[in-house]
Amino acid sequence: MKKLVLIALTLTICSVNAQTPKKMKLNAGIVTEKIKETKEFYTTVLDFGVTFENDFYLLLHTPDKSAQLSFLLPNHPSQKPIFQSPFNGKGAYLTIEVENVDDIYEKLKSKGVKIEIELRDEPWGDRHFAIVDPNGIGIDLVKYTEPTE
Structure with missing residues (x-):
């Protein structure tokens, strides 16, 4: 019986660990009307690079590309309400x-x-x-x- 409980416990732990992501990457985002000023600041003051941009979204990366930071225009129709209010x-x-x-x-x-x-x-x-x-x-x-x- 003890062996059966130990096997069940081991399988449960393995199952939980298998579902836990091994790697996570955080990309913080700020909703702002100041996309242009923000791009200028981060690229010229802190030497960030532009990973992606369009008319309502800007994704920047640190100089070594180890982290990213994004900016989104408020009230954009492509976004759900939780991503529309400006900071x-x-x-x-x-x-x-x-x-x-x-x-x-x-x-x-x-x-x-x-x-x-x-x-x-x-x-x-x-x-x-x-x-x-x-x-x-x-x-x-x-x-x-x-x-x-």
Whole structure:
């Protein structure tokens, strides 16, 4: 009987694991009327590339193509209601982990990009600074380091 229960339990675990995706890819999206300004900001300030775009949708990728971010015009007739309301400019942020935060900080300052949080070290281990995109989204550019405490 114990052997039968063990076999059933093993089959159940294998079945659950077989249904769980092994790989997931996240693509965050923002609904905004500022598609043009957003494209300009991410491609010139952060060196993102354009993966795809049409008249109502913009899909960007990080310089190393490891992550994507999308933008969608509000109230587009091709989209269902849950994807039509525009972002209100509050309550969202992005964190971009980089290896060379000091270099990027200097590069953006030299381009005249407004720095919202100056480059600094945090006791919990972040060396970072922050900027804001055209939609009001805070972007934290960070290099993770060892905590000082």
